[in-house]
Amino acid sequence: MTSNMMKALAKTKPKEGLWMVNAPLPEIGSEDVLIRVHKTGICGTDIHIWDWDEWASNTVPLGLITGHEFSGEIVEIGRKVTELKVGQYCSGEGHLVGTESRQSRAGKFHLDPGTRGIGVNEQGAFANYLKLPAFNVIPLPENIPQEIGAILDPLGNAVHTALSFDLLGEDVLITGAGPIGIMAAAVARYAGARHIVITDVNPARLKLAEHVVPSVRSVDITQEDLHDVTHELGLREGFDIGLEMSGNQKAFDQMVDMLVMGGKIALLGIPPGLSPVRWSNIVFKAITIKGVYGREMFETWYKMIAMLENGLDVSRVITHRFHVDDFKEGFEAMKSGQSGKVVLDWQERHA
Numbered sequence: 611m612t613s614n615m616m617k618a619l620a621k622t623k624p625k626e627g628l629w630m631v632n633a634p635l636p637e638i639g640s641e642d643v644l645i646r647v648h649k650t651g652i653c654g655t656d657i658h659i660w661d662w663d664e665w666a667s668n669t670v671p672l673g674l675i676t677g678h679e680f681s682g683e684i685v686e687i688g689r690k691v692t693e694l695k696v697g698q699y700c701s702g703e704g705h706l707v708g709t710e711s712r713q714s715r716a717g718k719f720h721l722d723p724g725t726r727g728i729g730v731n732e733q734g735a736f737a738n739y740l741k742l743p744a745f746n747v748i749p750l751p752e753n754i755p756q757e758i759g760a761i762l763d764p765l766g767n768a769v770h771t772a773l774s775f776d777l778l779g780e781d782v783l784i785t786g787a788g789p790i791g792i793m794a795a796a797v798a799r800y801a802g803a804r805h806i807v808i809t810d811v812n813p814a815r816l817k818l819a820e821h822v823v824p825s826v827r828s829v830d831i832t833q834e835d836l837h838d839v840t841h842e843l844g845l846r847e848g849f850d851i852g853l854e855m856s857g858n859q860k861a862f863d864q865m866v867d868m869l870v871m872g873g874k875i876a877l878l879g880i881p882p883g884l885s886p887v888r889w890s891n892i893v894f895k896a897i898t899i900k901g902v903y904g905r906e907m908f909e910t911w912y913k914m915i916a917m918l919e920n921g922l923d924v925s926r927v928i929t930h931r932f933h934v935d936d937f938k939e940g941f942e943a944m945k946s947g948q949s950g951k952v953v954l955d956w957q958e959r960h961a
Contacts, residue, residue: 617956618675618737619937626662628736628937633675636733636741643694643747644686645702645740649760650934651679652944652952654788655730660941670730677736678704678729681750681759691744701759703746703911704728704735705904719907736934738956748911754918757928757953761789762914764951765924766905767878768793769914774876774900775851778802783836783849785865786856786879787815787828789951793924794853795823800922803851805843809836809861814948822926822950831861836868847871854878859885866891874898927951933959 618633638644659666659676670676684698694700706726707714713721728734733741750759758765772794782803784791787810798806808819809829816828829839840848850873852865857879865875866888877899892899905911914922929950932940943949 616738617934619677619934620675620736621659621662621666621670621672624662624667624672626660628660628676628941630937633737635739638686638688638741640688640690641744642688642741643684643691643744645680645682645700645742645747646685647680647682647735647738647740647956649681649756650677650735650954650956651761651764652940652954653677653679653764656736657941657945659730660945674729675733675735675737676729677734678727679760679763680735680740681756681762682740684747685739688744694744694747694749699750699752699759701748701750701762702728702740702742703748703905703907704763705907706732706743706746707907720904736954748908748915751915751919754915755925757931758918758925760953761924761928761951762911763905764790765793765914766910767902769797769917770905770910771853771855771876771878771902772797773801773910773913774902775874777851779804780850781805781843781845781848782807782851782853783865783868784808784853784855785858785861786810786854787812787819788855789927790878791853791855792819792822792927792950794855795819795826796922796924796927797917798853799823799825800917805845807836807839807843807849809864810856812947818927818929818950822924831864836864840868849873852876857881863888866895866897869895869897872896872898874900876900876902878902928953931955935959 615632619628620631622629681701707719707722708724711722768790782798807827847870848868852875854877927950930943930952934954940952944952
């Protein structure tokens, strides 16, 4: 890397993979900051881009630097930036919003229809340096480790989903034991849920859920019947809250079946294509469904940082760590379905 160039992972070819490139150092504007990236997390979105599936090929421009989960240090600030300083430890909200929509003008920034994402529409965080609007920067306390700072984006998804409804004393069903589903289980436990059940068909992911949240009841739905589990737990009427993280139609249908009358569902998982829904079951059970996208800007960040500083522990959801020079191994681990979160280290390798 020269003084005006940096190392970055970019989508340079319309096929599977990412490629390490030398890219120009970003030039910041008057309201931006330049962040030296320390660590990044690999997201499911990054896997779609790596695979170059239909969504990615229709969305991501070739030449884009990908990645949006990161932690780092501010090394330069724009002339109009007054609330941040060089040397500050930070992460950042990867959704870039405008100020003209009704939602933004009402302060509901996460609902801005013109949202653009770093690493998807704009140059991202898989690089030595990232340009980010100061508005999007999240200063972090020094007692939050860098690798946790690098997974605050997906943790924010888990927090936003889990805290959609009051969890205190409630019985919670989580469908999908991926890293976000597992972190949602940890948040539900922290927030005072009574029984927490998480389902999947991947034994490794279910074992990880038990490792991260020892009090969770994991269920391999190919081996156990959820009705038997509710009987075991003494849930005569079913679960109060459902957190759907899998994007699987059968899991959603099962969740509707297992909820109490008047139950509530927070829906983060995205089913592929069209999904038939028996709406009469939802109507007759008076179920409330909330779609969840990203994080609430910036209330979710406030809450998750407060929880991390006061006992929430999601560190064990990180199962693989690689230097960025070994990024291919990192993506292989993530694509295997046998990992939790995978973190890449962008700092200079020590001999």
